[in-house]
Structures are given as C-alpha cells and as structure tokens.
Amino acid sequence: FICNSVLSFRNITALAPMVRVGTLPMRLLALDYGADVVYCEELIDIKMAQCHRVVNDVLETVDFVAPDDRVMFRTCEREKDRVIFQMGGMGAALLSDPDKIEAVSASARRCASVEETVSLVRRIEKTGVTAVAVHGRLKEERPRHPVHCDYIQAVAQAVSIPVIANGGSLDLVKTNADIEEFRKATGASSVMLARAAMWNASVFSNQGPLPVERVMEEYLKYAIQYDNNAFNTKYCLCQMLRDKVESPLGKQLQAAQTSAEICKAYGMQELFQQTQERLQARRDTLQSSTEPDRPVVDGDVTTMAVKFERREYPPRVTPKMFLLEWSRKEKLEQPLYETVQRSQDRAFQSIVTVAQKRYRSSLWEKSKKFAEQAAAVVCLRVLGVPEGRIGEEDSGLVCKRKREGKMNGTTEEEGNIKRHIAAIQQETDKSEAAAVVSGDHHRPDTPPEQP
Numbered sequence: 344f345i346c347n348s349v350l351s352f353r354n355i356t357a358l359a360p361m362v363r364v365g366t367l368p369m370r371l372l373a374l375d376y377g378a379d380v381v382y383c384e385e386l387i388d389i390k391m392a393q394c395h396r397v398v399n400d401v402l403e404t405v406d407f408v409a410p411d412d413r414v415m416f417r418t419c420e421r422e423k424d425r426v427i428f429q430m431g432g433m434g435a436a437l438l439s440d441p442d443k444i445e446a447v448s449a450s451a452r453r454c455a456s457v458e459e460t461v462s463l464v465r466r467i468e469k470t471g472v473t474a475v476a477v478h479g480r481l482k483e484e485r486p487r488h489p490v491h492c493d494y495i496q497a498v499a500q501a502v503s504i505p506v507i508a509n510g511g512s513l514d515l516v517k518t519n520a521d522i523e524e525f526r527k528a529t530g531a532s533s534v535m536l537a538r539a540a541m542w543n544a545s546v547f548s549n550q551g552p553l554p555v556e557r558v559m560e561e562y563l564k565y566a567i568q569y570d571n572n573a574f575n576t577k578y579c580l581c582q583m584l585r586d587k588v589e590s591p592l593g594k595q596l597q598a599a600q601t602s603a604e605i606c607k608a609y610g611m612q613e614l615f616q617q618t619q620e621r622l623q624a625r626r627d628t629l630q631s632s633t634e635p636d637r638p639v640v641d642g643d644v645t646t647m648a649v650k651f652e653r654r655e656y657p658p659r660v661t662p663k664m665f666l667l668e669w670s671r672k673e674k675l676e677q678p679l680y681e682t683v684q685r686s687q688d689r690a691f692q693s694i695v696t697v698a699q700k701r702y703r704s705s706l707w708e709k710s711k712k713f714a715e716q717a718a719a720v721v722c723l724r725v726l727g728v729p730e731g732r733i734g735e736e737d738s739g740l741v742c743k744r745k746r747e748g749k750m751n752g753t754t755e756e757e758g759n760i761k762r763h764i765a766a767i768q769q770e771t772d773k774s775e776a777a778a779v780v781s782g783d784h785h786r787p788d789t790p791p792e793q794p
C-alpha cells in the first residue's frame with residue numbers, strides 16, 4: 344500500500360482496507376478503540392467517478408451516491424484526517440507497471456524475491472509517497488500462509504519513508520501487546536491490521552481485549568446511528584461471530600433481513616426504534632425549515648410543504664375523505680393518487696389529480712398512506728376547501744354539520760353524519776385494500792426499513 348497523505352505514518356496502528364468490512368461503523372469503532380488511521384473498503388475508481396456527493400444533514404455525513412441510489416462511501420466529521428480512501432481498479436496491477444505509481448494510493452504485494460521487493464519499494468519511494476505498507480506475502484500466497492517478517496524488515500531497512508507492516512493477523516497478532524511485537528519483528532514504523540480487527544476491533548485498545556459480544560453491540564450502535572446497509576451490518580457481525588455463527592444468536596442473525604431484525608437478535612430493538620424516531624424527527628425539522636408553506640408551481644404540479652399529522656384530525660376523519668366528498672359534490676371524478684418511493688430513506692411522496700390538476704406535498708412521508716393524505720391537504724388548501732382538521736375555522740362539512748346538529752339539539756343529524764363518514768371511510772378503505780393487494784401498501788404506524 345502506498346500512501347500519499349498529510350497524515351503521519353510513523354508509530355501508528357491502522358485498520359487495513361477490507362472489502363465490505365471497512366464501512367463507516369467499523370472505521371469508527373476501530374478509531375474508538377485506538378486505531379490512528381482507518382482505511383475504507385476498496386472502492387472501484389470507475390464506480391466512484393459516477394457517484395455524486397451528497398451532504399446528508401439528517402445523519403450528519405457526507406455520502407457518495409451511485410446512480411442507482413446506493414451509498415458507495417459514507418464519511419463523517421469524526422474520521423476527518425483519519426480515513427484513507429482506497430481506490431481500486433489499479434491495485435496489484437501497478438506492481439508490474441511502477442511508472443504509473445504516482446500521487447495515488449494503491450495496494451501492492453510482496454514480489455518474488457527480497458531483492459525485487461526492495462527494488463520496487465525504492466522506486467515507489469522516489470515518486471515522493473509519504474509511506475508504504477508492506478503485506479508480507481507473495482502474490483500467489485493465501486491469507487492462511489504464514490507472513491514473511493524478513494521481507495518487511497528488508498524493506499524497512501532499505502527505505503527512509505515509514506514502512507507499515509501488514510499481514511500479521513493470523514499467526515502473530517492476537518492481542519494489543521502483539522502489535523508492538525509484530526512491529527519489532529519487522530523493524531517497521533507502524534502496523535496495519537485487517538483480520539484481527541475484523542474479528543475483534545478492540546485489539547486496537549491497550550485496555551482490551553473486550554469480549555466480542557460487547558464489541559458487536561458497539562458496532563451495531565454505529566450501524567444504527569449511521570443507517571448502515573442491513574446486509575453489510577449482518578456480514579460484519581457474522582465475521583465477528585466466527586465459529587459461533589451456528590449458535591442460536593448466529594442463526595437468528597443469519598435469518599435477519601432488516602436492521603430491525605438484526606437489532607432484535609441482539610435485544611437492541613428499543614435503541615433501534617428510538618434512533619429511527621430521532622432521525623425521522625430530524626428529517627421532519629429539516630424538511631419544514633427549508634420548504635416554503637405557500638403553494639409553488641413545479642412544472643404541472645402545485646406543491647406546498649405540508650406534513651400530515653394524524654393527531655390534528657379527529658379519529659376516522661382524514662383529508663382524503665374530505666377531498667373525496669368534495670369531488671363528489673362537485674361532480675368531479677374521484678381523486679387519483681400516484682405515489683413514489685425514494686430509495687435513500689424509503690420515504691414516500693404522492694401526487695393527487697383532481698379536475699385534471701395535480702397537487703403534491705414537497706415533504707416526504709414515512710408511509711404511502713401519509714403521503715396521500717399530505718397530497719390531499721395540499722389540494723384542499725390550494726382550493727380553499729376545508730380538510731377536517733380539529734379546530735379548523737368554519738371548516739369542513741363534518742364539523743359544520745356537527746355544529747348544526749348541536750344547535751338544533753338533534754341526535755338524528757349526528758347519526759346521519761356518522762353514517763356518512765362511515766360510508767366515505769369504507770370507500771377509502773376499499774382503495775387502500777386494493778393497494779395492499781398490489782403490494783405497494785405501507786402501514787402508517789410502521790416506518791419502513793432503512794436501506
């Protein structure tokens with residue numbers, strides 16, 4: 344590994360690059376336990392070039408998002424000046440073409456002989472790189488083969504830039520104290536660990552090692568906090584379980600398909616739920632502070648920043664019902680709802696078409712039902728039609744009729760209204776049931792799983 348950076352690589356310990364393992368939760372955990380520098384998983388240069396950079400105010404991260412909306416790289420303030428981005432696509436290929444090794448970070452394996460290795464690293468040093476990490480195995484050797492400390496030592500003696508020893512996880516480094524032993528055995532400046540850290544990141548801690556159960560819990564906390572991909576979280580936890588992967592916990596973990604299910608396996612569902620609510624609240628606050636609450640015409644859609652708050656309406660009364668009733672009264676076609684779901688947070692947004700005009704809330708909702716209600720509210724507000732909200736001034740048919748009923752003291756009138764609402768409700772339920780059959784239905788009280 345050739346490092347070009349303002350970081351110091353003398354006398355440090357580093358988390359090595361690991362595909363699928365080196366995502367944000369693992370990097371933060373390694374830093375917490377005492378790693379000085381953390382590598383991200385190897386990312387393919389061409390794929391990264393297609394990503395766009397997104398400042399994620401909800402998670403307080405910076406994301407590099409692929410055209411298919413997958414987050415390829417997520418980073419945060421905590422690892423600033425500590426994270427090293429490992430670019431793939433060149434990697435070991437550079438070994439046979441050292442001329443290309445300039446101003447980049449790449450990975451390299453030890454060559455066939457000590458002389459060849461030393462000669463290569465000398466050439467690399469001349470390009471002006473800051474440090475070089477040497478994985479003490481031959482290109483064709485597997486990770487289970489013993490590491491060659493003598494090769495790393497020969498390199499360390501031959502160059503003046505810091506050498507970072509790598510490859511010691513299997514046979515040499517089991518505890519924090521072993522890190523120093525490995526460094527001494529190779530004469531290197533620093534040490535970089537992959538598997539030992541993947542199995543138990545507390546190997547970086549001079550207070551450690553901690554039981555892996557505790558480490559998994561700490562890992563999971565970061566995975567929840569930073570909305571880590573559930574399958575990535577599961578993969579990393581399975582690596583930590585190692586031979587316990589067939590234990591009852593391991594089986595539960597393997598069966599889990601969502602972050603919620605993973606957390607349940609670890610008895611951490613409450614923390615998961617709380618975190619989801621906190622993130623949702625932040626999302627709502629950010630949305631409402633940035634969006635205007637007056638109508639804005641966006642193409643052929645009239646939009647407003649409206650959030651549907653269930654508690655603002657009486658039980659069994661919804662804006663959708665009011666819009667449906669109003670459309671009937673006006674002899675218009677039934678309102679038509681079209682809903683989309685975005686992949687980064689699985690949030691929903693609906694457009695309602697009424698009298699050939701389209702209305703949408705610019706805010707995203709946690710369920711399809713809520714998104715439709717928000718669209719209905721936008722339409723009703725733009726049209727100046729009551730929406731059924733509690734305390735709505737001189738509003739809705741229901742409230743108005745109720746008032747009339749009270750004034751006349753007739754309970755019959757109230758009965759009529761109730762029947763009327765029930766009929767509309769039935770209608771609404773029917774269309775929602777159809778949505779369930781078509782498989783795009785989400786209950787409003789169960790926030791969807793985060794990607």
Ligand SMILES: Cc1cc2nc3c(=O)[nH]c(=O)nc-3n(C[C@H](O)[C@H](O)[C@H](O)COP(=O)(O)O)c2cc1C
Pocket residue numbers: 359360361362363364384385429450478486509510511512513535536537538539
């Ligand atoms: C799961 C896993 C993924 C790895 N992914 C990468 C990678 O993306 N890029 C890379 O250069 N090396 C990768 N490696 C190699 C390690 O960075 C390291 O060089 C190797 O495992 C030897 O170090 P160790 O003995 O501490 O495990 C990976 C290793 C493992 C175990």
